Structure formats: structure tokens, C-alpha cells
Amino acid sequence: MSTILPLKVKDVNFIAGDKRLIKDMNFQVKAGARVMVLGANGAGKSLLLRICHGLLPASSGEVFWNGQAGFPKKVRKHQAMVFQRPVLLRRTALANIEYALKRQGIHRSERRDMAYAAMKKVGLGRLAEQPARVLSGGEQQRLAMARAWAIQPEVLFLDEPCASLDPSATHSIEETIEAFVEKKTTIIMTTHDLGQAKRLGSDVMFMHRGRVLEKANVKDFFTSPQNDLAQAFVKGELLWWKRKEPYPGGGMKMGR
Numbered sequence: 674m675s676t677i678l679p680l681k682v683k684d685v686n687f688i689a690g691d692k693r694l695i696k697d698m699n700f701q702v703k704a705g706a707r708v709m710v711l712g713a714n715g716a717g718k719s720l721l722l723r724i725c726h727g728l729l730p731a732s733s734g735e736v737f738w739n740g741q742a743g744f745p746k747k748v749r750k751h752q753a754m755v756f757q758r759p760v761l762l763r764r765t766a767l768a769n770i771e772y773a774l775k776r777q778g779i780h781r782s783e784r785r786d787m788a789y790a791a792m793k794k795v796g797l798g799r800l801a802e803q804p805a806r807v808l809s810g811g812e813q814q815r816l817a818m819a820r821a822w823a824i825q826p827e828v829l830f831l832d833e834p835c836a837s838l839d840p841s842a843t844h845s846i847e848e849t850i851e852a853f854v855e856k857k858t859t860i861i862m863t864t865h866d867l868g869q870a871k872r873l874g875s876d877v878m879f880m881h882r883g884r885v886l887e888k889a890n891v892k893d894f895f896t897s898p899q900n901d902l903a904q905a906f907v908k909g910e911l912l913w914w915k916r917k918e919p920y921p922g923g924g925m926k927m928g929r
């Protein structure tokens with residue numbers, strides 16, 4: 674039983690300087706969904722995740738968790754986020770997780786065992802006492818996943834978690850994501866790996882220039898995307914589209 678879901682994003686905009694980078698965002702995420710946020714570089718995917726996670730305040734509009742606006746302590750406690758480049762403290766791998774558990778209010782006597790169990794879950798038990806920052810990129814990312822696992826969030830935000838990983842490390846991260854899914858964790862994730870989106874997602878939100886252009890279940894999105902730009906994106910042609918040229922496959926141009 675979820676305590677913080679559904680997530681509802683209502684009329685959210687994010688403006689920096691004279692640029693509206695997130696535009697009129699409206700959507701809802703139900704408990705148990707695995708939402709893949711897709712789109713080209715600079716579409717605003719990371720910004721959106723940061724706003725939903727409470728790291729960045731929306732310029733206007735509101736984020737609701739289980740009907741309540743904002744980010745009270747209870748909401749923060751039940752979410753975790755893993756970034757493309759893990760943010761780790763200058764201490765051992767195990768201590769990084771223990772620190773996260775401390776922030777969750779877990780008693781000191783329980784932290785070590787919980788942290789170690791999480792490290793074992795991602796196959797890093799043998800590196801528990803290593804300084805986190807000497808771990809390889811793939812190991813650091815697994816440590817970030819272990820940290821998220823330890824706190825057992827209801828909602829897990831993943832911002833391109835496999836972006837700089839080799840296939841084996843990617844596989845390992847995907848296994849951990851699947852373990853979260855088995856625990857019924859709600860996943861909101863960005864990825865440029867469309868195969869990964871198909872493997873892990875239940876739903877897709879396709880973004881372009883700060884807007885959501887299409888929301889669909891994964892199968893429908895990849896077999897019959899409705900929006901012209903989503904079609905081009907699925908075919909891998911969006912990259913070649915230039916602003917002054919017609920969109921691939923025709924269709925209307927949507928300027929800023």
C-alpha cells in the first residue's frame with residue numbers, strides 16, 4: 674500500500690532566465706508504474722525528474738504526492754534518485770549507505786547490517802570497506818543503486834543510470850531495477866537506450882523541447898507512436914531533423 678502515490682504534476686513550468694524549459698506539464702503516475710521518460714538531448718527530461726523529486730522548485734504549477742502539494746518529510750523519505758554520475762561521499766562504500774540510512778532515521782544498531790545486505794544485493798559485498806571514490810564507474814553506479822535499495826523507496830527516479838556503462842555493468846543495473854520492480858517500486862526513469870525502455874517500462878512519456886508530446890503504454894508507443902516527432906524518434910531519425918527542415922515523415926512543426 675503506497676503512502677505517497679499517485680504523483681500528480683499540474684501545470685508545471687520551469688523558467689531559467691528568458692527560457693521556458695519545462696512547459697505546461699500535466700501528468701499522473703500511479704503506484705507500480707514504470708514510466709520511461711524519453712526524448713532527445715536537451716528535451717528537459719532531467720529537469721522534470723528533478724522537479725518531481727523536489728530538487729528543483731517549479732517556476733509555476735504544483736507537484737502533488739497523494740493529493741498533497743509539495744515535499745513534506747514523509748514524501749522525501751519514500752523516494753530515492755540515482756543520477757547518471759553517482760554522487761558519493763568521501764568514505765567507504767558501506768559508510769555511504771549507512772549515512773543514507775541515518776538520514777532515514779534508521780537506528781545505528783541496524784544500519785550496518787542493512788547497508789551490507791544492500792551491497793550484497795548488487796554484488797558488491799566484497800568492496801564494502803573500499804573508499805567509494807576508488808570504485809570503478811560501474812561499481813559506483815551499483816553502489817548508488819545499493820544505497821537506493823537500502824532505503825526501500827516507494828518511488829525510484831533514475832536519470833540515465835546506465836549512460837556511461839558497458840553492457841555487463843548495464844545488465845547488472847537492469848537486474849537491480851528488476852528487483853525494485855518485483856518489490857512493486859514505482860519507477861520514473863530517463864534513458865536513451867530504447868531497448869532498455871522496452872525491457873523495463875510499462876509506460877512512455879515522450880518529451881520534446883520541454884513538453885510532453887505523447888503518453889502511451891510501452892507497446893503502443895513503440896509499435897504505433899501517434900505524434901510525428903515520436904515516430905521520428907522511434908525510427909532514430911529525430912537526430913537528423915533540423916529546425917528549418919520539414920519533420921521526417923511530414924507533419925506539423927512545433928516551434929518553441
Ligand SMILES: Nc1ncnc2c1ncn2[C@@H]1O[C@H](COP(=O)(O)OP(=O)(O)OP(=O)(O)O)[C@@H](O)[C@H]1O
Pocket residue numbers: 689694712713714715716717718719720721
Ligand atoms: N538549472 C538549470 N538552469 C538553466 N538551464 C538549465 C538547467 N538545467 C538544465 N537546463 C537546460 O535545460 C535544457 C534541458 O535540460 P535537461 O538536462 O533536462 O535535458 P535532458 O532531456 O535531460 O537531456 P539529456 O538527454 O542530454 O540529458 C537544456 O537546454 C539545459 O541546458
